[in-house]
Amino acid sequence: MPITEILSRNASLYGDKVSLVEINPELQEKHEVSWQEYELIETNPTASFRRQMTWCEFDATANRFANLLLGRGIKKGDKVAILLMNCLEWLPIYFGILKAGAVAVPLNFRYDAEEIKYCLELAEVVALVFGPEFVDRIEVIYEKVPQVKTHFYVGENGLAFAENYSQLERSYSEKEPEIELAADDDAAIYFSSGTTGFPKAILHTHNSLLSSCYTEQQHHQQTTQDTFLCIPPLYHTGAKMHWFGSFLVGGKAVLLRGVKPSWILKAVSEEQATIVWLLVPWALDILNALESGELNLDDYALEQWRLMHIGAQPVPPSLIRRWKNYFPTHSYDTNYGLSESTGPGCVHLGLENIHKVGAIGKAGFKWKTKIVDETGSLVPAGGIGELVVKGPGVMKCYYNAPEATAAVLKEGWLFTGDMARMDEDGFIYLVDRKKDVIISGGENLYPVQIEDFLHRNHAVKDVAVIGLPDPRLGEIAAAIIEVKPHCQCTEEEIREFCSSLPRYKRPRKIIFADIPRNPTGKIEKPKLREKYCAAHLVADQSQS
Structure with missing residues (x-):
């Protein structure tokens, strides 16, 4: 069945139950009242720091937008892009696109104007929905992408080249559009993270999206009573596909617009969240705030919080050991996935396997793996x-890129580009990205292993290990280290700390600097290589 049938069913079964909540804590702090006490200002949604909708409202809004798209000549299979920050409108717009039989194309909100143009052209987008944060970028390119004939603006003030979404969609029918949808119909195009250059367009069907609903719910046992706190950007598969487990059973989702530790704990407390998916930097920030005394757990009602899980990147085992010191009753899971596998879940640790922390786990529900x-x-x-992985959530293809598709899809198996090993119990451990392996003096160095070791140092907030060119060894390992606030650390102390590593694994260069991460928490190593490789070569030449 198409994934849209779940939304229609939820409206029927849980109509008056809250489906979505949006919280903007910056606005809340200005008003100095609790989220529940603040009166919703429906005529000015952006002035409200807490907005919500029921399942009936969610379904009706999606139907209205679907009918609006159809009224604008959007046909089955047409591509409609979404360029919005996380907000209450995001998911109804996404499902409205699907209900119209069109293909949803979420865009990274960090894209600059040229990247937006590139993605619109690659995906052959004919309509774009965007928010006020992106007006300047869209104004630069909208005339340069003539195939995008329709623009919808999700904001208060009108624009000369865009129709106002809020005003228009209210005037369209709430009736389900009469569009025949099948499980194998195209549903969404997601873009790869682009850490290796311009992103690829990843095409998924309704069936692969639906499969992620069942995979996630099987892994984390969501019920209608659970509340999922969603912090990562909705344009990425990770956030949305984790929410899909709650979506399947009619559970509430809270969209938190902000990542400060105090905001996260307050949202968990006041919204009674039971499941929270964190990225590594956010979990580290919470732990550092607790250890420094900036936050006190006694100030929050957290007893209902049952599951903290992490994905998008390797998780330092030391992080989870620290986490369990503060949250001993939490279940924990690690989830591995790619946008090409409909996000997380093709491999997962499992709630019962915290003793294997450090592993990404075993094949997920209805998935197969091999190395x-x-x-x-x-x-x-x-x-x-x-x-390599195989399962119901593997992408259909890279859109309009047959050679790139053939390079990673072979007889139904998806080649992930991640290097891994399997232990005697069948648990898989990520070693590193294939492209990130450092070959130094003929030895393979895996940065993740060195990063995990350095994370054990009490002064290290974040770390990235990259290869730098070396005339004698080919490459050397360089550790870029971000030190915790109020901590001090010297190069000599790091070298002494690394003395227990095998000599060939010890970083030969230590750099103290901030670690750049993209919105899904992945370290942006190409940026680090670009910055430090050039500086390293200049330094080498000056010394020779």
């Missing part, structure tokens, strides 16, 4: 090879 060498043959137990 292969460069010829595609299985590597021996304990050996390092490329992780």
